[in-house]
Amino acid sequence: MPYEIYGLTVYVYVGLIMLGVLFSLVRFVAGPSAPDRVVATDILTTITTVVLVVLALFFKRQIYLDVALVYAVLAFTAVVAIARFLEGGL
Amino acid sequence: MIQKTIGEVFLIIGGIFMFLASLGLLRMPDVYNRMQTSTKAVTLGAMSSILGVGIIHPAWLPKCILIMLFILFTNPVSAHAIGRAAYRTGVKLWKGSVCDKYGSCMEDEDE
Amino acid sequence: MKSLSRWLYTAIIFFIIWIALVGTIRWDELVTGAAVSIILAIFTAHIFTTEGLSNLSPKKVICGIIYFFPYLIWQMIKANLDVAYRVIHPKRPINPGIVKVKTKMHSDLAKTIVANSITLTPGTFTLDVRGDEMYIHWIDVKSQDVEEASEMIPGVFEKCLMKFMD
Amino acid sequence: MNNLILFMGFGLSLVLVVATFVVWLSKDLLVAILGSAVVSLVASIFFLILQAPDVAITEAAIGAGLTTGILLYAMKKAGRYEDD
Numbered sequence: 471m472p473y474e475i476y477g478l479t480v481y482v483y484v485g486l487i488m489l490g491v492l493f494s495l496v497r498f499v500a501g502p503s504a505p506d507r508v509v510a511t512d513i514l515t516t517i518t519t520v521v522l523v524v525l526a527l528f529f530k531r532q533i534y535l536d537v538a539l540v541y542a543v544l545a546f547t548a549v550v551a552i553a554r555f556l557e558g559g560l
Numbered sequence: 561m562i563q564k565t566i567g568e569v570f571l572i573i574g575g576i577f578m579f580l581a582s583l584g585l586l587r588m589p590d591v592y593n594r595m596q597t598s599t600k601a602v603t604l605g606a607m608s609s610i611l612g613v614g615i616i617h618p619a620w621l622p623k624c625i626l627i628m629l630f631i632l633f634t635n636p637v638s639a640h641a642i643g644r645a646a647y648r649t650g651v652k653l654w655k656g657s658v659c660d661k662y663g664s665c666m667e668d669e670d671e
Numbered sequence: 672m673k674s675l676s677r678w679l680y681t682a683i684i685f686f687i688i689w690i691a692l693v694g695t696i697r698w699d700e701l702v703t704g705a706a707v708s709i710i711l712a713i714f715t716a717h718i719f720t721t722e723g724l725s726n727l728s729p730k731k732v733i734c735g736i737i738y739f740f741p742y743l744i745w746q747m748i749k750a751n752l753d754v755a756y757r758v759i760h761p762k763r764p765i766n767p768g769i770v771k772v773k774t775k776m777h778s779d780l781a782k783t784i785v786a787n788s789i790t791l792t793p794g795t796f797t798l799d800v801r802g803d804e805m806y807i808h809w810i811d812v813k814s815q816d817v818e819e820a821s822e823m824i825p826g827v828f829e830k831c832l833m834k835f836m837d
Numbered sequence: 838m839n840n841l842i843l844f845m846g847f848g849l850s851l852v853l854v855v856a857t858f859v860v861w862l863s864k865d866l867l868v869a870i871l872g873s874a875v876v877s878l879v880a881s882i883f884f885l886i887l888q889a890p891d892v893a894i895t896e897a898a899i900g901a902g903l904t905t906g907i908l909l910y911a912m913k914k915a916g917r918y919e920d921d
Contacts, residue, residue: 479568479571479572480568480571482572482575483571483572483575486575486576486578486579487575487578487579489579489582490575490578490579490581490582491582492582493579493582493583493585493586494582494585496586497582497585497586497594503591503646503649503651504649505591505642505645505646505649505651506591506594508642508645509585509591509594509595509598509642510585512598512599512635512638512639512642513581513582513585513598513602516602516603516606516631516635517578517582517602517606519606519627519631520574520578520605520606520609520610523609523610523613523624523627524571524609524613526613526620527613527616527617530617532619532620532623535620535623535624535627536623538627539623539626539627539630542627542630542631542634543630543634546630546634546637546638549638549641549642550637550638550641553638553641553642553644553645554641554645556645556646556648556649557641557644557645557648557649558648
């Protein structure tokens with residue numbers, strides 16, 4: 471088995487994160503203006519970084535943390551680039 | 561054992577804050593208030609969760625701290641960029657807002 | 672002299688990031704990291720910093736870690752409890768508005784730290800910084816006066832930062 | 838634990854499908870670019886669940902950083918709104 475069971479805590483935790491992703495998705499679909507959707511994408515980006523770290527915990531492999539690191543840096547540049555475009559500065 | 565319990569407590573706290581951030585994203589009336597609630601809560605929630613993972617596996621702690629620092633430095637910057645972009649594309653403040661000192665400054669710049 | 676100091680500062684920061692990313696300390700990796708960070712610093716020093724090595728004086732680093740960082744974390748925890756209250760409360764107790772404040776900081780680094788800290792603390796977030804004026808969205812406006820608001824929002828951090836920066 | 842990852846997979850595939858529909862149906866091309874960023878973000882998690890971290894790193898780098906930049910550049914030349 472590549473992973474280890476931690477009991478109820480992890481189930482509650484994943485449930486909370488999935489609810490968070492779902493709510494952000496609702497805002498992403500329904501958001502009246504473009505900045506609303508950019509905010510939703512920003513929140514989804516951070517939650518994705520956390521999910522990658524937690525998956526590293528589930529699979530017990532340290533190499534997975536590198537994915538989270540690369541993701542944290544690059545998704546930030548994407549969000550800032552889109553914000554600069556909206557502002558008209560790009 | 562006690563170390564795993566502490567890590568799980570940090571994980572749960574992080575999960576609750578991330579959930580609250582998305583709830584705020586859903587409930588607040590305009591872009592600026594959404595950003596108020598979501599940026600703060602998601603930053604602390606993500607940091608707390610990653611610290612929990614680092615406590616459960618102490619060998620991973622340096623890399624976890626690096627990811628935490630990246631999140632701590634980059635999240636306010638992206639929130640600031642989105643907020644300014646929202647104002648410049650003409651998103652109105654919520655109708656219950658008290659004052660808006662930034663609009664006069666923008667008019668000065670246009671002249 | 673100034674440009675040499677800026678270049679050294681950039682190279683040191685890149686080298687620290689390299690060590691943190693690699694994770695192990697072996698001489699061949701250290702040599703590669705030193706070469707990469709020196710070459711990168713030549714191209715990026717002029718956009719990376721304006722202050723140079725003075726940012727890295729032991730007083731600033733140690734005071735920043737021991738004194739400012741725990742304070743920032745404590746403010747973030749308070750901010751999150753505040754957010755939790757406002758989000759869960761059925762009536763949404765908000766009273767938002769954009770106010771203008773003045774900061775006493777001079778250097779770019781200190782202004783950045785103050786602006787980012789404001790974004791992470793209870794009920795405020797920075798929209799724009801121009802010169803020494805900051806435009807701040809406040810979720811619960813208590814005062815529209817510039818002086819009073821400056822005392823309430825960035826003043827908290829400036830008192831803490833003034834002791835070792837500027 | 839297998840159930841947990843299965844549950845996560847269901848939730849995330851919902852996100853994937855909805856984001857794809859947003860990309861397809863939106864008239865505002867900026868929203869379509871944001872949708873493609875969300876799709877690549879979820880795809881990166883899926884590659885990690887399928888135990889392929891190298892593919893996940895590539896997907897994160899190309900999907901989040903490079904594709905968004907290139908599409909923004911193209912959109913700047915072509916105009917933001919799609920005509921009917």
